Amino acid sequence: GENVEQHPSTLSVQEGDSAVIKCTYSDSASNYFPWYKQELGKRPQLIIDIRSNVGEKKDQRIAVTLNKTAKHFSLHITETQPEDSAVYFCAASKDFGNEKLTFGTGTRLTIIP
Amino acid sequence: GAVVSQHPSWVICKSGTSVKIECRSLDFQATTMFWYRQFPKQSLMLMATSNEGSKATYEQGVEKDKFLINHASLTLSTLTVTSAHPEDSSFYICSAGLAYSGSYNEQFFGPGTRLTVL
Numbered sequence: 574g575e576n577v578e579q580h581p582s583t584l585s586v587q588e589g590d591s592a593v594i595k596c597t598y599s600d601s602a603s604n605y606f607p608w609y610k611q612e613l614g615k616r617p618q619l620i621i622d623i624r625s626n627v628g629e630k631k632d633q634r635i636a637v638t639l640n641k642t643a644k645h646f647s648l649h650i651t652e653t654q655p656e657d658s659a660v661y662f663c664a665a666s667k668d669f670g671n672e673k674l675t676f677g678t679g680t681r682l683t684i685i686p
Numbered sequence: 687g688a689v690v691s692q693h694p695s696w697v698i699c700k701s702g703t704s705v706k707i708e709c710r711s712l713d714f715q716a717t718t719m720f721w722y723r724q725f726p727k728q729s730l731m732l733m734a735t736s737n738e739g740s741k742a743t744y745e746q747g748v749e750k751d752k753f754l755i756n757h758a759s760l761t762l763s764t765l766t767v768t769s770a771h772p773e774d775s776s777f778y779i780c781s782a783g784l785a786y787s788g789s790y791n792e793q794f795f796g797p798g799t800r801l802t803v804l
Contacts (some may be wrong), residue, residue, distance in 0.1 A: 607792075616779060616795040617730065662729060673720060673791060674781075676729045 575600040577665050579677030587685050592653055594680045596663035597645040606639060606646045607674070611660045620661075621648070650682075658684045675681040688714045690782050692796035699770055700804055706766045709780030715760035716782035720793065721753075724777040736763040745758045751757045777801075 576599040584590045588602040597607075604625035609617035621632045623637045623646065630637050634653075639646040650657055689712040699705050709719055717738050720767050722730040735743045742755035754766040763782075768773055777800050781793040 614777075614798070614800070616797045618795075619792070622792075673732055673735055675732070679729050 575675040577677040582679045585683045592650045594648045598665040609662045688794045690796040696800040698802045704768045709763045711782040719763040720781045722779045756799040
């Protein structure tokens with residue numbers, strides 16, 4: 574089955590700086606890669622996703638890049654703000670027929686004011 | 687957007703009792719729902735995939751007789767933790783899959799249920 578690794582497990586950045594979180598996956602058939610933000614005690618919220626027919630996607634301060642050859646994808650947050658502090662999870666799945674998601678281990682991001 | 691609800695949001699029970707958690711898709715029909723368990727400071731671990739009108743598919747290591755899943759309608763799946771023990775205390779989250787026309791799909795998560803077994 575799919576295995577998703579995520580690094581780093583914790584990340585602290587100064588407010589206004591950029592944060593980068595990286596994930597690798599094992600199943601070359603995976604082609605859907607969402608990123609979720611989870612605040613304590615709350616549900617995961619989809620913040621951005623990418624499908625294997627594109628290499629990069631951007632939404633305001635958030636961007637995701639995908640390298641299918643190397644089987645890794647990354648989340649980039651620019652101009653970080655205190656409200657970006659949360660746990661971020663990457664995930665991977667095949668993108669059809671309600672396939673299950675395999676989650677990474679999570680990154681606790683802390684923005685230092 | 688699509689909304690998924692869960693009930694209850696939290697529950698405390700005595701060891702040995704059973705607890706039922708409901709997951710509902712409020713504004714769409716979900717042929718597939720997923721049940722996850724999340725221990726403190728850990729990731730979401732898929733427990734089972736629930737398919738409307740058929741038996742659930744359990745992940746390796748998840749006891750199907752302990753975690754009973756019923757997906758009787760296109761908007762409701764239930765997870766029953768039978769004979770709960772303290773080690774079953776966790777945050778249980780469901781998600782429902784919405785398949786868009788044009789081939790891609792997205793999962794929408796419920797707010798979670800915090801189970802504490804005394």
